[in-house]
Amino acid sequence: MVSYKDIQASNSLINDATAPRVAVFVGGTSGIGKLTIQALVATGASTRIYLVGRKGSEERTRTFIQELHTISAKAEVIWIEGEIALLAETKRICDVIKKTESRIDLLFLTAGYAPFGARKETVEGVEIAQSLEYYSRVLFILHLLPLLREAEAPRVVSVLGGGLEWASINVDDPGLKKPGSFNGMRAQVQYIAMNTVTLEQLANDNPDVTFIHSWPGWVNTGNVRRGSDPNSIMSWVVWLVLDPLIRLFSLSDDESAQRHLFQSTSAAFGGRGVSWNGKPGINSLEKQANGLFLVNYKCDCTPNAKTLSSLRKGAQEKIWNHTQEVLQQYL
Template sequence: MVARSIVQASNALIASSLPSRLVAVFVGATSGIGETTLKQFAKYAREPRAYFVGRSQTAADRIISECKTLNPLGEYTFIKADISLLHVVDDVCKQIADAEKAVNILFLSAGLIELSRTRTSENLDLSLALTIYSRIRFIVKLLPLLQHATALRRVVTVFAGTKEGPLFQNDLQCDRVSLTKIRSIRGHMCSMIDFNLEAIAKDAPTVSFIHDYPGFVNTGIFEKTEGILAATIRGVSKVVKLFRSNDAKYIPIEECGERHLFLATSARYKPANNERCGIPLDTEDTEVRGSYGSVGGGVYIVDENMESAGSEVEKLLSKMREEGLAEKVWQHTESEFKRICG
């Protein structure tokens, strides 16, 4: 486990160790994990330049004011958009590309656990559109800007890394999977994220990619979710809060932001070319296994303690790669991009 003291010490070095005017893009930052990580970026970076994408102008106005209080020298630009639609993602990325020559951090946390089979106007399942397709589209479209950055080139996607499961290989959009199999759907989505990141990373050896599980953080995601199962989860969650012990692994929202800023800036997670980008750790524990099970590699799957996935996950992913499923996932993703965006 990476102790919170190490996380805080590393974050405190951002202003002195990394260049001023770092550019970060936060997708889904008008609440929850995205918001708290954006605020930590504003707090620690020197003259930060942040773009954040969401749907609530009211929340955005509040967040800009709070970021300005944390760091008056920063620039904070809100882009209002419904990023469940891929053609909207393309529009957002064009706005950023028109304004910037490079992006240092791409932080992706938009999503909901939608349990009523809603489909977008582009004929994608809403939950998968936000958690997988939209995020991967952001990475693909902003990858040239990430590759052009200096000092730090990092992508962090927040979902449920280390909770991978078998793929529904003949139903990648989970159209025919019972909604009661929520754990299996989650595992399927995790594996799809991993294989998409690995495919992109093959052509981007100077960029680090992280898929993480944030742990039990009260972000209010289930308050945005409809359906009987969602209501049940909301009720169970409230009971857990009432009866959990003080030493339970409940991560405060501020600590969650600190840990995700660490993921976005620490040299612990090296790109495939082994360049040490970011803040060096003042500890011997600097080697982290990548998604292929060996040290480094550029793609990292980490848990709430910021440690690599265990051997069971590594074996599962390896087996699916041997079966050609990694290529199948990427081909599917590209075909959906072509269908929707041309």
């Protein structure tokens, strides 16, 4: 475990030279993304943040942005409205960013929820949580990679379940569309593994970019309540069991924010960023080198070697081909 004291010490070194000059947060309207934006702005470093979110969150997010300006005048925060569950919208949002920026230092992806209820699709025909937690995230990365490659220490952080992969995922029906394929548990397992195998593929193809798949542990953001249908058995289980457990055992908001800021900036992961004298992180290939890092809520790297070896053999190529098929019309 990287101690909280060490995390805070590392984050105290964030300054104009080491902070991401340009950062894009997708999912920063609530929860871990929002907390991490707050922590980044509170460093007082110069940074320009693109905060992407849906129309329904615009009003409260504009208030949040005003609050951020009172914390530090050196942070510029730009609101971009878009329906991020839609891939056509994701493309449009990326086009807006590409028009004004030539480099991006940090892409921080947190949109999503555990889909405990019935399968619900977007008008584009993909399950909503899968779009938020996987397809749209990958599409953001693919569109913004040319800008990330222009940065000195570019980084992509996807917050979901790094290190929690299972080998048994559905490679014949990656979108879990066939009757009987979808349920809340299978969806979680599927989306976590799809994130990891695709991020590893992207890391292999882009050796200068650092990729992190973070498992945040429990953070009391209300995320667990988002995905169940009202008055369903699952909504009662969430209300009576999961929610109280999360409230009791979750990391504090501040610690989660600082740990994600550390993951976004520290040289512990891949060697570039805020200098780090502690144990260097190992990537998903179990090497002390740049690549994909599966990082848990203690900021330990958890390569999950046996499962990943099996996913590499049986799933990585199939998932990558499927993803390209789904995304090609939005590239």
